[in-house]
Amino acid sequence: MRVYTTIGQSVTKVDGREKVTGRTVYAGDEVFPDLLYVKVARSDRPHAEILEIDLSSAKNIPGVVGVWTAHDLPGANATGTRIKDESVLCSKRVRRVGDPVVLIAAKSLRAANSAKESVSIGYRDLPAVFDPEEALRPEAPRIHESGNLLFEKKMIKGDVEAALSKCAYVITNTYRTQRIEHSYLEPEAGTAYMDGKKLTVKLPTKHAHFEQDELAKILGLDRKDIRVICAPIGGYFGDKQGLSPGYYAAIVTRLTGFPAQMVYERRESFEVSTKRHPYIIQMTTGADKEGHLEAVKVDILVDTGAYASYGPSIIGRGVVHAVGPYRVKNIHVKGRLVYTNNPVCGSMRGFGVPQVAIACESQMDLLAEAVGKDPFEIRRINCLQAGEENASGQTLKASVGLTECLGEVERIQESLPPHPREIDPQYLTGWGLAIIYYGIGLTGLPNPGVAQMSVEPGEKVQLCVGVGDGGQGAFTTLLQIASENLGLSQGDFNLLSADTLTTPNSGTSTASRITYVVGRAVTEACHHLAGQVGKKVAANWGVMDLVFEDGHYHCGVRKISFREAVDTLVNEKLLAEGIFDPPTTPTDKETGLGSPYATYAFAAHAAQVSVDRETGQVNVLRIIASHDVGKMIHPVHVYGQVQGGAMMGLGYGLLENVIVKKGRILNPGFRAYLIPSSMEVPEFHISVVECPEPTGPYGAKGVGEPSLLPTAPAIHNAVARATGQYLFDNPVAMEDVWRALS
Amino acid sequence: MRDKAKLKMKVNGKTHSVEVEPDASLLEVLRDQLNLRGTKKGCEEGECGACTVLIDGLPVVSCLTPALKCQGLSVETVEGMEDGKKLHPLQEAFLETGAVQCGYCTSGMLMSSRHLLEKNTNPTAEEIKIGLSGNLCRCTGYVQIIEAVLSAVKKIKESEK
Ligand code: FES
Ligand code: FES
Numbered sequence: 001m002r003v004y005t006t007i008g009q010s011v012t013k014v015d016g017r018e019k020v021t022g023r024t025v026y027a028g029d030e031v032f033p034d035l036l037y038v039k040v041a042r043s044d045r046p047h048a049e050i051l052e053i054d055l056s057s058a059k060n061i062p063g064v065v066g067v068w069t070a071h072d073l074p075g076a077n078a079t080g081t082r083i084k085d086e087s088v089l090c091s092k093r094v095r096r097v098g099d100p101v102v103l104i105a106a107k108s109l110r111a112a113n114s115a116k117e118s119v120s121i122g123y124r125d126l127p128a129v130f131d132p133e134e135a136l137r138p139e140a141p142r143i144h145e146s147g148n149l150l151f152e153k154k155m156i157k158g159d160v161e162a163a164l165s166k167c168a169y170v171i172t173n174t175y176r177t178q179r180i181e182h183s184y185l186e187p188e189a190g191t192a193y194m195d196g197k198k199l200t201v202k203l204p205t206k207h208a209h210f211e212q213d214e215l216a217k218i219l220g221l222d223r224k225d226i227r228v229i230c231a232p233i234g235g236y237f238g239d240k241q242g243l244s245p246g247y248y249a250a251i252v253t254r255l256t257g258f259p260a261q262m263v264y265e266r267r268e269s270f271e272v273s274t275k276r277h278p279y280i281i282q283m284t285t286g287a288d289k290e291g292h293l294e295a296v297k298v299d300i301l302v303d304t305g306a307y308a309s310y311g312p313s314i315i316g317r318g319v320v321h322a323v324g325p326y327r328v329k330n331i332h333v334k335g336r337l338v339y340t341n342n343p344v345c346g347s348m349r350g351f352g353v354p355q356v357a358i359a360c361e362s363q364m365d366l367l368a369e370a371v372g373k374d375p376f377e378i379r380r381i382n383c384l385q386a387g388e389e390n391a392s393g394q395t396l397k398a399s400v401g402l403t404e405c406l407g408e409v410e411r412i413q414e415s416l417p418p419h420p421r422e423i424d425p426q427y428l429t430g431w432g433l434a435i436i437y438y439g440i441g442l443t444g445l446p447n448p449g450v451a452q453m454s455v456e457p458g459e460k461v462q463l464c465v466g467v468g469d470g471g472q473g474a475f476t477t478l479l480q481i482a483s484e485n486l487g488l489s490q491g492d493f494n495l496l497s498a499d500t501l502t503t504p505n506s507g508t509s510t511a512s513r514i515t516y517v518v519g520r521a522v523t524e525a526c527h528h529l530a531g532q533v534g535k536k537v538a539a540n541w542g543v544m545d546l547v548f549e550d551g552h553y554h555c556g557v558r559k560i561s562f563r564e565a566v567d568t569l570v571n572e573k574l575l576a577e578g579i580f581d582p583p584t585t586p587t588d589k590e591t592g593l594g595s596p597y598a599t600y601a602f603a604a605h606a607a608q609v610s611v612d613r614e615t616g617q618v619n620v621l622r623i624i625a626s627h628d629v630g631k632m633i634h635p636v637h638v639y640g641q642v643q644g645g646a647m648m649g650l651g652y653g654l655l656e657n658v659i660v661k662k663g664r665i666l667n668p669g670f671r672a673y674l675i676p677s678s679m680e681v682p683e684f685h686i687s688v689v690e691c692p693e694p695t696g697p698y699g700a701k702g703v704g705e706p707s708l709l710p711t712a713p714a715i716h717n718a719v720a721r722a723t724g725q726y727l728f729d730n731p732v733a734m735e736d737v738w739r740a741l742s
Numbered sequence: 743m744r745d746k747a748k749l750k751m752k753v754n755g756k757t758h759s760v761e762v763e764p765d766a767s768l769l770e771v772l773r774d775q776l777n778l779r780g781t782k783k784g785c786e787e788g789e790c791g792a793c794t795v796l797i798d799g800l801p802v803v804s805c806l807t808p809a810l811k812c813q814g815l816s817v818e819t820v821e822g823m824e825d826g827k828k829l830h831p832l833q834e835a836f837l838e839t840g841a842v843q844c845g846y847c848t849s850g851m852l853m854s855s856r857h858l859l860e861k862n863t864n865p866t867a868e869e870i871k872i873g874l875s876g877n878l879c880r881c882t883g884y885v886q887i888i889e890a891v892l893s894a895v896k897k898i899k900e901s902e903k
Contacts, residue, residue: 022780
């Protein structure tokens with residue numbers, strides 16, 4: 001096996017020292033003289049026509065600098081990630097509680113808040129629709145001109161009906177999942193200011209270059225007159241892109257010339273930010289008498305809320321993953337995305353897959369029971385192996401470590417001593433298992449990662465990437481890849497990240513793609529840079545064939561390190577660029593088949609739960625997690641993703657639920673919306689499997705989203721084992737468990 | 743009529759005299775008037791713990807603490823944890839074990855952990871969980887934070903040898 005100097009080592013997190021000393025400047029920590037504080041007055045109606053807006057008293061509040069409506073906007077009043085269906089400020093109509101209507105800037109936060117309170121908006125309520133099934137009826141109020149069916153996506157292979165009619169076992173159930181909130185600890189924030197002629201915006205974002213394009217339209221400016229800098233990200237989990245405080249701060253700076261800052265209140269963040277989509281999933285699973293899957297039929301109905309956001313892409317990914325990591329010849333999946341007057345749903349860690357994983361893995365356990373096989377066995381005989389075809393008809397050539405993950409989980413589970421609750425008469429206990437796969441990178445789309453490097457004598461090597469670090473350790477990982485390639489260490493680099501002025505567009509920080517896609521681009525850039533320096537060395541030595549290995553140029557017995565070569569033989573600045581676009585094909589419009597991802601990550605989790613016989617209270621006692629990540633670049637960070645993801649999965653399966661009544665969120669804060677605290681932490685057992693991905697940097701794939709996918713399904717299956725009853729709604733609710741027990 | 747109140751308190755060992763709005767929270771004063779922005783605002787509802795600081799050694803959520811309540815008291819924030827350039831053993835341990843991801847909960851976690859170790863020099867993992875239960879972290883799943891506190895205990899013991 002190859003020995004690496006930094007790959008596989010848990011080196012110091014490059015931005016860690018700043019964070020533990022409180023020196024990291026997040027977007028809401030920026031300080032400016034003459035800073036204006038920005039607020040937005042919002043709709044309190046789910047669907048209404050705006051009749052009048054009275055700004056007179058707001059304008060008279062001392063310290064208020066400006067109060068603006070849609071008519072005052074400097075540029076386009078339409079925005080959105082996939083479809084431009086959202087207004088920056090609504091002028092005629094609001095489609096959800098929280099729609100923005102009036103923009104306010106003041107010299108103090110207090111004045112801005114008072115002005116917000118005294119804005120008065122007159123409405124005429126319109127009929128609203130809050131249920132996706134109702135929204136599809138012809139008589140339902142139209143939320144957008146195009147109609148309420150926003151998007152439909154199918155995947156069709158073989159003949160599902162014919163196959164089902166021949167199956168020994170056919171299992172059909174309907175699953176419902178809830179909305180959940182990202183709950184990053186840093187509320188959305190942004191600060192804007194003029195830097196000479198350039199309007200500069202600092203905001204936490206997963207894609208600075210997207211924000212620059214979008215802001216150019218909204219501000220009515222040329223792209224080159226706007227600079228977007230990604231501030232340190234206080235957690236994003238798929239969110240933090242598009243219309244947000246940084247946009248409003250930028251508009252205020254554009255209108256006044258003054259620096260401006262906006263930070264969402266927690267309540268506002270809950271109301272306005274996107275949620276994970278609630279799904280209604282009807283799934284039919286058919287198998288032969290040994291339990292081999294023959295056919296799977298899935299119908300998914302998704303409430304996307306009032307605007308599209310990332311919805312179409314999410315349902316696209318959900319459909320592709322609906323069948324799970326199994327070998328199935330006959331498939332029919334249909335996903336429909338529907339507008340309602342509910343809170344907007346969008347991109348969240350797992351991107352449309354956590355929902356289907358619950359349905360899929362419950363079905364597998366039900367099948368196991370019907371056939372009389374154990375949960376490991378039913379999965380082992382059906383799960384994908386290298387060289388086999390997945391649901392979308394793509395042959396998985398390499399890096400398929402699912403059977404190994406299953407084996408690891410089984411081995412660990414068998415090795416554990418009984419948990420004390422197993423013999424406590426107050427509790428029922430049970431183990432549940434779930435497996436998943438997850439395509440790395442955007443679904444069937446080009447999504448190149450770009451990295452640029454430069455070097456000159458006596459200077460640090462500069463590495464420029466267009467992505468930020470969400471806390472997962474992206475910067476550290478990318479520097480490890482660069483270090484390994486050039487035989488250097490972290491301190492030899494100067495990293496520039498996600499800044500539209502100084503870094504290339506490396507695509508969005510989504511789809512667990514940074515390590516795999518951008519990391520590989522860094523490797524490419526390193527090769528080009530090493531090649532250029534190598535030419536200088538070769539010329540200087542007067543040789544033709546030079547080998548670059550372990551950070552050194554070799555020719556016969558002569559040897560010089562990359563750094564020495566740069567310092568002594570290079571007399572100019574050398575530049576290099578690396579690009580990696582994972583090989584994919586778009587999925588077929590009719591059948592949805594194709595090769596949407598260049599590589600897949602695999603995982604298996606087992607959860608052991610206890611159920612209180614009296615109350616139905618479920619506690620997770622242990623989680624065993626095994627992940628095929630291709631190659632672990634930084635073990636501590638990989639473990640951090642697995643633990644953080646699994647805890648988020650635990651919250652999804654047991655605790656979290658954004659409660660919405662007539663379009664209004666009833667629990668917009670951490671008091672009534674519960675995310676896991678330290679008290680919920682179970683005993684963890686983690687095993688990492690490394691099935692190298694040939695196209696990945698040092699064999700790496702991704703782990704950010706796969707980490708959370710199997711946890712909630714494993715909890716469902718564990719509760720079913722403990723109580724003898726399956727629950728088809730997520731989260732597992734205490735009252736449902738209680739009913740199941742009585 | 744006076745519209746600002748005079749507040750004198752010690753912050754990280756240094757005495758400050760400031761004029762504050764009578765209803766200002768300690769968090770506002772620390773961040774906006776004393777420019778100590780290491781203490782974070784996560785909810786302003788006393789629910790997340792990101793704003794945790796110590797007042798006379800006891801942890802409080804500074805977002806719900808009226809600044810005037812700190813009259814004559816001593817406040818400790820993350821900015822006071824280093825000893826010159828040297829990190830506090832807890833900071834070192836957080837850095838090494840992966841207890842810091844996005845970092846937004848970190849200052850609050852560090853303050854709660856500090857209080858925990860002052861009360862109990864040898865906590866078990868279970869006691870650490872209880873001690874940190876008022877501080878939310880969405881990134882780490884807490885496991886590496888608990889490990890960090892355990893590792894800091896070792897570091898402190900070693901340095902006392
Ligand atoms: S900001 Fe004080 S508890 Fe959240
Ligand atoms: S590290 Fe991000 S919230 Fe704790």
